[in-house]
Amino acid sequence: MKRTKITELLSAREGREQVLVKGWVRTRRDAKDFSFLEINDGSCLANIQAIVDTSAQGYDGVKEIGTGASVAVQGALVASPGKGQAWEVKATAVELIGAADQETFPLQKKRHSDEFLRAIAHLRPRTNKFGAMFRIRSELALAIHRYFQERGFFYLHTPIITGSDCEGAGEMLRVTALDPGKPLGPEGVKNDFFGKDAFLTVSGQLSAEPFALALGDVYTFGPTFRAEPSDTARHAAEFWMVEPEMAFATLQDNMDLAEDILKYCIRAVIERRGSDLELFAKWVDTTLMATLERLVSEPFERIPYREAVEILRKAPRSFEYEAAFGKDIQTEHERYLAEEHFKKPVIVYDYPKDIKAFYMRQNDDGETVGAMDVLVPRIGEIVGGSAREERLYRLEARIAEMGLAAEHYQWYLDTRRFGTAPHAGFGLGFERLVMLATGATNIRDVIAFPRTYKHLEF
Numbered sequence: 001m002k003r004t005k006i007t008e009l010l011s012a013r014e015g016r017e018q019v020l021v022k023g024w025v026r027t028r029r030d031a032k033d034f035s036f037l038e039i040n041d042g043s044c045l046a047n048i049q050a051i052v053d054t055s056a057q058g059y060d061g062v063k064e065i066g067t068g069a070s071v072a073v074q075g076a077l078v079a080s081p082g083k084g085q086a087w088e089v090k091a092t093a094v095e096l097i098g099a100a101d102q103e104t105f106p107l108q109k110k111r112h113s114d115e116f117l118r119a120i121a122h123l124r125p126r127t128n129k130f131g132a133m134f135r136i137r138s139e140l141a142l143a144i145h146r147y148f149q150e151r152g153f154f155y156l157h158t159p160i161i162t163g164s165d166c167e168g169a170g171e172m173l174r175v176t177a178l179d180p181g182k183p184l185g186p187e188g189v190k191n192d193f194f195g196k197d198a199f200l201t202v203s204g205q206l207s208a209e210p211f212a213l214a215l216g217d218v219y220t221f222g223p224t225f226r227a228e229p230s231d232t233a234r235h236a237a238e239f240w241m242v243e244p245e246m247a248f249a250t251l252q253d254n255m256d257l258a259e260d261i262l263k264y265c266i267r268a269v270i271e272r273r274g275s276d277l278e279l280f281a282k283w284v285d286t287t288l289m290a291t292l293e294r295l296v297s298e299p300f301e302r303i304p305y306r307e308a309v310e311i312l313r314k315a316p317r318s319f320e321y322e323a324a325f326g327k328d329i330q331t332e333h334e335r336y337l338a339e340e341h342f343k344k345p346v347i348v349y350d351y352p353k354d355i356k357a358f359y360m361r362q363n364d365d366g367e368t369v370g371a372m373d374v375l376v377p378r379i380g381e382i383v384g385g386s387a388r389e390e391r392l393y394r395l396e397a398r399i400a401e402m403g404l405a406a407e408h409y410q411w412y413l414d415t416r417r418f419g420t421a422p423h424a425g426f427g428l429g430f431e432r433l434v435m436l437a438t439g440a441t442n443i444r445d446v447i448a449f450p451r452t453y454k455h456l457e458f
């Protein structure tokens with residue numbers, strides 16, 4: 001008999017003579033001649049109750065079934081007389097599939113701290129909170145693909161191993177096949193697997209641009225890596241990025257797309273994972289629903305960087321870092337703009353060129369570039385992007401000005417030599433999107449097995 005997921009049983013319109021439920025026991029309660037098993041199979045937040053009495057096959061072993069054990073229960077789906085549940089299973093057979101040692105099983109029927117659960121990340125998906133977290137993460141991933149596919153974007157797989165530093169920041173994880181215990185020798189990295197320096201990519205953008213200039217609109221959605229020695233709640237060494245690239249597009253088009261996809265994804269979670277979202281609204285952030293509802297219902301604020309700096313300079317509060325033209329906007333500034341000043345998402349655009357990457361399109365003022373960041377409450381920056389510099393002479397000059405090795409970018413410059421066109425794109429931090437949707441405040445809690453500075457468990 002094929003198993004039926006609990007989410008399907010709980011939405012049933014009528015009872016069934018026979019169902020098969022397989023899942024993990026949350027609790028067992030015993031009475032004379034029968035036991036109650038609360039079972040969850042991961043398909044939804046709710047459990048289903050199974051009543052196992054002496055007539056059920058396997059009843060003799062039911063008291064060996066403890067919290068965390070996996071079981072199979074066959075029986076009838078019947079209306080439940082208990083409060084808070086429409087249906088329960090009247091068992092005809094119960095089977096213990098995998099026992100859980102009750103003396104050492106670390107998850108019990110109580111609230112555990114996030115810090116404790118991070119230490120047992122291989123078991124935390126079995127808790128209500130993290131089961132809901134990763135169902136929401138799955139929903140957001142599907143929404144990303146659905147959004148772009150509905151709009152004619154083509155999905156592109158870009159390299160994970162690269163020889164180019166996309167951001168020019170140098171915070172890259174090296175890839176090598178050389179024995180770390182042996183000296184490089186006179187040939188240096190020429191003896192390595194690729195015969196040159198190789199790194200894990202910080203972005204798929206540079207690879208996506210040639211395809212945008214051939215297919216029109218493309219997007220990548222994959223893992224990226226950064227060797228940034230920051231042990232903060234917002235940074236991870238391995239994270240996922242959503243990176244669309246549009247041909248014949250302007251900075252305005254870029255801002256429109258970023259705003260639209262964020263609204264689309266949050267709507268998808270509200271509409272499709274409502275019960276999971278309620279858990280976070282009740283236990284994690286009581287302002288979550290108001291924040292999300294405002295995000296999807298109101299237009300984002302849009303201001304140039306120069307104006308943002310003036311707002312920060314005149315703010316009726318102090319900051320750890322000074323706000324001044326030519327300096328990057330820090331997280332505390334981003335959150336002030338989104339949470340306190342505008343009280344909604346803000347798009348800041350036209351940043352000074354000296355604090356932005358080489359590929360961003362230079363504005364006519366000679367001082368700024370067509371860059372934009374989307375700032376949201378509680379997180380700060382969630383999207384960063386720009387119009388790309390499509391003019392070959394400007395791009396070559398900028399690469400030289402920043403001291404980058406021009407030979408690493410010849411293939412990239414070819415896209416400006418042969419049929420160049422205006423184009424634009426951005427990077428959306430997927431983990432930060434999950435944080436936005438759930439109210440989570442630590443990036444370690446929205447990744448299955450987080451890789452962070454000085455931490456590489458599991």
